[in-house]
Amino acid sequence: DTEVTQTPKHLVMGMTNKKSLKCEQHMGHRAMYWYKQKAKKPPELMFVYSYEKLSINESVPSRFSPECPNSSLLNLHLHALQPEDSALYLCASSQEGTSGTNTGELFFGEGSRLTVL
Amino acid sequence: QKEVEQNSGPLSVPEGAIASLNCTYSDRGSQSFFWYRQYSGKSPELIMSIYSNGDKEDGRFTAQLNKASQYVSLLIRDSQPSDSATYLCAVLNRDDKIIFGKGTRLHILP
Numbered sequence: 060d061t062e063v064t065q066t067p068k069h070l071v072m073g074m075t076n077k078k079s080l081k082c083e084q085h086m087g088h089r090a091m092y093w094y095k096q097k098a099k100k101p102p103e104l105m106f107v108y109s110y111e112k113l114s115i116n117e118s119v120p121s122r123f124s125p126e127c128p129n130s131s132l133l134n135l136h137l138h139a140l141q142p143e144d145s146a147l148y149l150c151a152s153s154q155e156g157t158s159g160t161n162t163g164e165l166f167f168g169e170g171s172r173l174t175v176l
Numbered sequence: 177q178k179e180v181e182q183n184s185g186p187l188s189v190p191e192g193a194i195a196s197l198n199c200t201y202s203d204r205g206s207q208s209f210f211w212y213r214q215y216s217g218k219s220p221e222l223i224m225s226i227y228s229n230g231d232k233e234d235g236r237f238t239a240q241l242n243k244a245s246q247y248v249s250l251l252i253r254d255s256q257p258s259d260s261a262t263y264l265c266a267v268l269n270r271d272d273k274i275i276f277g278k279g280t281r282l283h284i285l286p
Contacts, residue, residue: 100278102264115271117273149219161268162225163208163210165210167219169219170219
C-alpha cells in the first residue's frame with residue numbers, strides 16, 4: 060500500500076473544464092512534488108513545495124496551478140487544458156534532512172491519469 | 177547534453193544472470209543518486225539511493241557510483257522475471273531538482 064494517496068485515479072475533462080488533482084501523504088515529509096509523465100517518457104518535474112512554500116516551478120503554463128494547503132496535502136488545479144496535457148500526473152513526497160537539505164528519496168503516489176478531450 | 181542519460185534498451189538478460197544498468201549525468205555538483213523501478217502502468221518505486229563513491233549493496237541489488245566519471249550503475253544479481261520493468265536513474269542536482277533519465281527497459285528471459 061502506498062503512503063502517498065492521489066485522487067482521482069482517472070480523470071477525463073474537456074478543454075473548458077476546471078478540475079483538481081489531489082495528493083495526501085502521512086509520512087511527515089516536508090517536500091512535495093508534482094511530476095508529469097507521458098507514455099514511454101521519464102517523469103518531468105513540474106512543481107516542488109518545501110515546507111508548504113513553492114520552491115520550484117519549472118516554467119509550467121499557468122493553466123496548471125499548484126496549491127499546498129498544509130504539509131500533508133498538495134493540489135493541482137487544472138483549467139483550460141489542451142489535449143497535449145493528457146498524461147499521468149504523479150505526486151511524490153520526500154523527507155527534508157537537517158538544515159533543509161533534501162534527501163531526494165521520492166515516494167510516489169499511484170498517479171492520476173488525465174485525458175483532455 | 178541531457179542531464180541524465182541512460183540507454184533506453186530493451187536489455188534482455190536470462191533468468192539467473194546479472195543485469196547491468198548504466199547511467200551518466202552532466203552536473204558535477206550533483207550529490208545524490210537514485211534508481212527507481214517502474215512497472216508498466218504503475219508509478220516509480222525507489223529501489224536504491226547512493227551518495228558516496230563506491231558500491232552499495234541491498235539484497236540482490238548493488239548500486240555503484242563514480243563521481244569522477246559522473247557514472248552510476250545498478251547491478252541486479254540472480255535476475256528474476258519479476259525484475260522485468262523500466263529502471264529510471266535519477267539525480268538530485270545542485271539546483272535541488274530531482275531529474276530522471278529516460279529509463280532502461282529490462283526484460284528477464286525465463
